[in-house]
Amino acid sequence: MTVDPEHVRMAEALLFAASEPLDAATLAARLPDGADIDAVLETLEEQYRHKGVNLTRLAGKWTFLTAPDLAWMLEEERETTRRLSRAALETLAIIAYHQPVTRAEIEETRGVGLSRGTMDVLFDAGWIRPRGRRRTPGRPVTYGITEEFLIHFGLDDIKDLPGFDELKAAGLLDTEPSGIFRDLSGNDGEDEDEEDGEDRFDPEEEEA
Amino acid sequence: MTVDPEHVRMAEALLFAASEPLDAATLAARLPDGADIDAVLETLEEQYRHKGVNLTRLAGKWTFLTAPDLAWMLEEERETTRRLSRAALETLAIIAYHQPVTRAEIEETRGVGLSRGTMDVLFDAGWIRPRGRRRTPGRPVTYGITEEFLIHFGLDDIKDLPGFDELKAAGLLDTEPSGIFRDLSGNDGEDEDEEDGEDRFDPEEEEA
């Protein structure tokens, strides 16, 4: 593969300077016309594979990150990450694995009502967003995760969530309500309407 | 010179993640005992010398910086389209219909004070300009519209703006119980005043 080393330098400079991951299209737009951006990225990825800094793909975008094996020595530079409550963490996992998912479905999965603060914490962190409305009576809002979520948890795609394929295969990611907790969560009746709601979700209603 | 490549990786990660340039002593303190920090820095400097990012010494401290010949890449020109706020839209309309008009007159017509940003937006858009000064106490600046305004709105002449009656005919004016409010509306009286103002406006004072 012949890659123009000048193009590699340019992409390198852009990726180093960027304050957030960049996608290939953004890079291509800044490089001279005709630059083979995929080859450039491949070259860079290879060049940095064994360095203290690696070129990593997150949420479909590219960024330089310190090598994972050096985490121990970067104690001082580390951001202090807020500890999430167990409720918030579970809610986040349910949204990530089941998205788009309604509040009622989250509550059903956890078997307990969602306190208002729980979702707020996740919104504050920039990890979840409203995705649209389920086309069921009441038109409940559905939630999904954000690009920041993928970036923060070092994922390139939602399918990279740990155990995603296995859970899906086991049917554990279905949002079909069991009907058990209809009375518990106080959403009586409404849950019934949401049965096979996933199928009826109208992608047109998504607010991208 | 034999440098432990692990030490080079470590220094690389530290310099990359640091929020400010680091001096050799700080780096040495973070690296394993016995690391030859000068040799490590020399190696890194050499490795990055021809890359898109260079290891640079600033005020005796080390940091990665974009290669000077690529600095131009970090400047982006971006055009954004924005909608005008209601305040800006009304102000623009008043200037168009009543030019030359002072700030105080705009405020009086709108019945509300003009925030500084409102006029700035219109200047930024290139649609208004100062026209001169009113020969009244305080010699307030008058404003008018620009050629760009005419071009943007596809008008040959400012007189092409539809008049009040035409607006009404076009259904743009709610024809509320007109008779009742005619006395209160004060359009007549005030327009009279402004017409006088127009006459007194001294074209010699225009700062073109």
Place this chain on the structure above:
Amino acid sequence: MDTGSFDKAGRENPDVIPLPTSSLVVDLDGYEGPLDVLLVLARDQKVDLLKISILDLAEQYLSFVEEVQKLRLEIAADYLVMAAWLAYLKSRLLLPAQEDDGPTGEELADRLAFQLRKLEAMRAASEKLLNGTVVGRDQLQRGRPEGVRIIRHSKYECSLRDLLQAYADQKTRKGNTNPLRLMREAVYSVEAALDRLEKMLGQLPEWTDLMSYLPENLTDPFSQRSAQASTLLASLQMAKEGQLELRQSATFAPIEVKKRKDGK
């Protein structure tokens, strides 16, 4: 399913209470609802959730709730509803199936087991997420990104129709609410005074009392005072422009004006 790892992590979590054992030291505060209690009880059976005995579980839950009620009268409705549902489930499981509609006891038990597996799976997943590579913790971004300097050119979007509508709206709005207009009639504007003074100045070449320039038809005191103030301001403006001269012989004496000969 790796229940062990979660168990360990769960116990490390400060807000998780000790598991209820046969001694039943119970505290509801640490539980995240009835499903959580069931999950903890199920884990106590130390079997795969797929092989769990829902009947045993139901009995354990019922005795757990009973125990809690002995200690404290207040117990969240959620827990009681679950207890009622489990009591119903138990009866469906124990009694021979009857010819009525609705799911059988086994079906209900399966649903509950599925719910538990699902919650368990999400718990495990959330742990794995946290134990994975977290950017900012395990891998760091550049600490001092130079960023891209954006030179922004704004382009505003506005159609002629928007403009006309804004003007029309404003006119309409103003037309409907402007009661203060009535007051304005009484105010003699500086512009009007300037206009009058300019027109009349040439006709009176000698020193003249400024007050003689006031409009004659003003009757009420408010209008008169307004006219006096505006005329004085107008005269000051014109004096500044070199059109006239002003003089006052003593404090509170009449102010006199005269056109400047070399004025324009």
